[in-house]
Every structure is written in structure tokens, then in C-alpha cells.
Amino acid sequence: MSEPLFEYLLRRGDDCLITAQRLGEWYAGAHEMEEDVALANIALDQLGTARLLLTYAGEIEGAGRDEDALAYLRDDREFRNCLLAELPNGDFGHTIVRLLFLSAYQSLLYDRTAEADGVDERWAAIAAKARKESAYHLDHSAQWTVRLGDGTDESHRRMRDAVDALWPYTGELFESETTGGRAIDPATLRTGWLSTVEPVLAEATLTPPVGGWTPEGGRRGVHTEHLGLLLAELQSLHRAHPGATW
């Protein structure tokens, strides 16, 4: 198989790219213009990190693929994002809960990566840049989680549905990965992630489901049927007009 760090960075970069695309779908669709701007800002942060990660992954691979080649010219089986990122947005509650789970994961990973010894230098520098943005994504989603979970009967019901639906997908985030000793193994993040997410859910009067199935496959390219449709929208312009700019 290929260089472990290439696979590792592709997984991180694809998480960001697919999250950016999903959040971008909210533009002009949120309940207030202020929230449109907030979600679009977060989407752009994610896209910025995706570009840095995919560019670097392409350099490590050494096959001449740049960020555009990796973003626009891979098919769904070649994507390495977690399933959580590609699931449809659902209602605002689903979007917020997904962002909470994902940004708690990214925030922890970037923090540990930026501070650890022996991590690949450029990956650590990317993490150091992304961690401040990620802390804000976590804050934004946590603020909304508390307000909606501990809000009206209807908002609580929707948030409970979202937590029940999305919690199973968080197992995949902590699969052990080969890092070649130059990155943090996500398997080591689970305890820290729980100690971030559980207090937010508790304050929001929400409880994670116990047991049940834990879908996985994204890290090996086995995705839900939703990713293909997302990629069709993401890639169609570039595939019809290769190298198009404006």
C-alpha cells in the first residue's frame, strides 16, 4: 500500500473537504442571515484546511497530483473521509450535532498534533493553523447544541433524534491508523473526545444512545450512497471544463 502519511493526510483532508461542501449547502437556507454567514465561514475554514492537506498529501504521494486533482478527479471509492461527514445535512439540529461531533474530533486532533513531539513538521504546522479555527467551530456548535437541546419540546425532540442518528457514526473516527510514527493515532483521541462532547450533551439535556451498530468503511473508501451525489455536484464543473478558473 502507499505511504502511510499520504493515506493519513487524505483522510483528514477529505473530512474537511466533504464537511465544507455539506455546510456550503446551507448558504441562504439557515433561519437567520447571521447563521448563513457563520456556517459559510466555518465551511471556508474547512475548505482552507482541506486545500493545505490535499496539497501536502499530493506532494508526499509524488505522482504529480495537486489539490485539484485529488479533490475533483477521484471517484467515491478513492475518498477517505469518515461516513459522518458525508451524511445529508438533515435539519438544522442534525447539522449542528454533526458539526459538534466532528469539530470536537478535529479540534482535539489538531491540538495534540500541534503540541506533540516527533509529528511530521508540515502536518504539525497545518494543525497549528487549523486549531484556532476548529476551536471556534466547536464553540459555535456547542452553543447551539445547548440552546436547542435545552430549548423547546420540539427543538429537544429534533436534537435527540439527531444525537441518536449520528452517534453510531462517531465510532469510525477512532479507528486505529498506521501513522509511520509521524502523526497522532486517532484511536488515542476517544477519551478526550468524550470528555469534550459529553458535558455539552449533558448541559443540553441530551443523552447518547447506548450500544447498537457502529457503521464504518469511509476510511477504506466504502461509503454511503450519499457521497456519490455530493461528489457529482462538487466535481461536475471541473470534469466538464478541466482547469476552469474564474
Next chain:
Amino acid sequence: MIAEPLWEVFVRPRRGLSHTHVGSLHAPDAAMALRNARDLYTRRQEGVSIWVVPADAITASSPDEKDAFFDPAADKVYRHPTFYPVPDGAPHL
């Protein structure tokens, strides 16, 4: 849909200057108003500090009272320092 309350936003552009009104926004409460203000008004590094104030907490002068409030100041030139001649030999005024 219930509209979220309106907040007035004040941003201090840098240390040493005072907060200046920059606009308004909607948010469900003060904490979210601060975060929305960060997204709407400081994303291009416009400030180092933000205040948000509930719009209904501000008492404003009414346009109808404009004459009574502001016109009397117009003909009182002696309220400006330039009204007074500076005596010769007073160097540091």
C-alpha cells in the same frame, strides 16, 4: 418563525480607541450575538474588542425633537474656543 431579537454592535478597532457603532444583527441571546458579531463585523481583522447591546435597551433622541435638542447650539459661537482671541505672548495655548 419567531424573529430573533435585535442587537447593536460596537467594535473597538484597536487599543486606545473607543468602541464605535458598526451595525446591528439578530441573535437569540447575548452570547450568540457576540459570536455573530465576530462573524459579521470582525472577519477582516476590524477589531480587538466587541460590545453587543440589546437594541431595545438604547434610548435614542427622536428626529421630532431635533430642533429643541440641537438648534440652540448653532448660534452660541462662544462655546467654541475659536471665539476667543488669543492674547499675544501666550505661546502654548
